[in-house]
C-alpha cells in the first residue's frame with residue numbers, strides 16, 4: 408500500500424494525461440460495443456427484409472464508428488506510453504540518487520546484482536504494468552460490463568448462458584492470477600541471482616581465464632540459470648493452461664447459444680441476428696475478461712517489483728543534511744577505543760584501537776594481510792561507521808560532521824585503483840573539479856604518472872577505456888594517487904597504493920610524499936617497511952589490534968615481529984631509501 412502511495416507521487420506530475428488516456432479508451436470501447444448491435448440491425452432489418460438502403464447506411468455508420476474508436480485507441484496508446492516512460496525515467500533517476508547515498512555497509516548487504524535488477528527489470532515491469540493499466544484496465548472491465556448490459560437488453564433469452572459461464576471464468580481467472588503472482592515473485596529472486604553471478608563473473612573474467620576455471624564457473628552459472636528457466640517455464644505453463652481452458656468454456660457457451668437460440672428462432676421468440684450478436688458479445692465479454700486478467704497478471708508481476716523499488720527508497724542512507732559542517736581543519740586525528748565489525752554481533756575486524764596523530768604527521772600502517780589495515784582507513788572518511796569508540800578530527804567526533812564536509816577534508820586512494828571511462832583529466836577532476844592543466848601536471852608529477860601520460864599525443868585528454876583496461880596495474884595506481892593528491896585535502900590516505908608500482912617510481916613518489924605534503928596528515932598502508940620507514944609513527948597491526956606503535960627505530964629496537972619483517976625484507980632487497 409505504501410509502495411503504491413509512493414508510486415502515486417511519480418504519477419502526479421502526469422496526472423492529466425493519466426486521466427485522459429483511459430477516457431480516450433472509453434471512446435474506443437463504446438464504438439466497439441455498438442458494432443454487434445448495428446450488425447444485428449443490418450442482418451434483421453436490412454438483409455432479412457432485402458432493404459439495401461439500410462445495409463449501406465448502417466455499414467457507413469459502422470465504418471465511421473470504427474474510425475472514431477481507432478482515434479480513441481491511438482490517443483490512449485500515445486498518452487499511456489508517455490506516462491509509463493516518464494514515470495520509469497523519473498523512478499530510475501531517483502533510484503540512482505538514493506543508491507549513491509547508501510552506506511557502504513548497506514550496499515554490501517543488498518548486492519550489486521540486485522541493484523542492477525531493480526534499476527532495469529523491476530522499473531521496466533512497473534512501466535509495463537502502468538501502461539497496461541491505463542490502456543487495458545479500462546477497456547477490459549468496460550467491455551465486459553457493457554457487453555453484459557447490452558445482452559440483457561437485446562438477447563435476454565440467452566442471458567442465462569452468461570450466468571453460468573461468467574462465474575466459472577471468474578473463479579478460474581482469479582485463481583490463476585494469485586498463483587502466477589507467487590511464481591513471478593520467485594522468478595524475480597532468481598533473476599537477481601543470475602545477475603549477481605553474471606556481474607561477478609564478468610568483472611573477474613580475467614581471473615577466471617588465468618585459473619582456467621571457465622568450465623566450473625560455467626557449471627555454476629548453468630545451475631542458477633536452469634533454476635530460472637524452470638521457474639519461467641512454470642510461470643508460462645500457468646499462462647498456457649489459462650488460454651485453452653477459457654476458450655473451451657467460451658466454445659461451450661457458443662454451442663449453448665446456437666442450441667437454445669435456434670429453438671427460440673423456431674418458436675419466433677427471437678430473430679437470427681440476435682444469436683449472431685450474442686456470439687459476438689460473448690467474445691467481447693471473454694475478451695474483456697481476458698484483458699483484465701492480462702493486466703492483473705502484469706500487475707501481479709509488478710507488485711513485487713514495486714515493493715523492491717520502494718524498499719530501496721527506505722534503506723537507511725547516509726545522512727545528508729543534518730549536523731555541522733567541517734571547515735578548515737588542522738588535521739589532528741585520534742582513535743579512541745575504536746572497534747568495528749562488518750556484521751552485527753560479528754567478530755571485531757579492528758579491535759580497541761587507540762592512537763593519536765598530530766596534524767602534518769605521517770602514519771605508516773603495516774601488518775599481515777587481513778589484519779584490518781584497510782578497514783581502519785575506511786573508518787576515517789566514514790565509509791563504514793565505528794561499532795564502538797570514537798574517531799576524532801581536531802578533537803571533535805567525526806560523527807558530528809556532515810559526511811560531505813568530512814569527506815571534503817580527506818583524500819582517499821583505495822587499495823584497488825578504480826578509474827572511470829573517460830579522459831585522464833576527467834578522472835583527475837574527481838579529486839578537484841576546478842583543476843586546471845598545471846594542477847593536473849603537478850599531481851601527475853607527484854605520482855610519477857606524467858612520465859607515461861606525456862607520451863600520449865593528447866596527454867591528459869587521453870581516453871581511458873571502461874575500467875581503465877588500457878593501462879597497466881602500476882599506471883592505474885599512479886593515476887589513482889594523482890587523483891588523491893590533486894584534491895589537496897588536509898588528510899591524505901593511501902591504502903597500499905604502490906603495490907604494483909616499479910621501484911624507481913615508488914622512490915620518486917615517496918620523495919614527493921616526504922617533501923610536498925608536510926602540511927598534510929598522511930596515512931599510508933603498505934606491505935613494505937621501506938615505503939613507510941620515514942613515518943612519524945608506524946602502527947604494526949595484528950589480528951585487528953595494534954601490536955606495536957612507534958617510529959621505525961623505536962619498533963626495530965622494541966618489537967620482535969617488526970624486526971623480523973624488516974630483516975626479511977632487507978634480505979629480499981625490499982629496502983628503499985628516500986633521498
Ligand SMILES: Nc1ncnc2c1ncn2[C@@H]1O[C@H](COP(=O)(O)OP(=O)(O)OP(=O)(O)O)[C@@H](O)[C@H]1O
Pocket residue numbers: 515749756774775776777778779780781782783822
Ligand atoms: N566489506 C566487507 N564485508 C565483510 N568482511 C570484510 C569486508 N571487507 C573486509 N572484510 C574482512 O575484514 C578483514 C580485514 O580486511 P582488511 O581489508 O581490512 O584487511 P587488510 O589488513 O587491509 O588486508 P590486506 O593487506 O590483504 O589488504 C578480513 O578478514 C576481511 O575478510
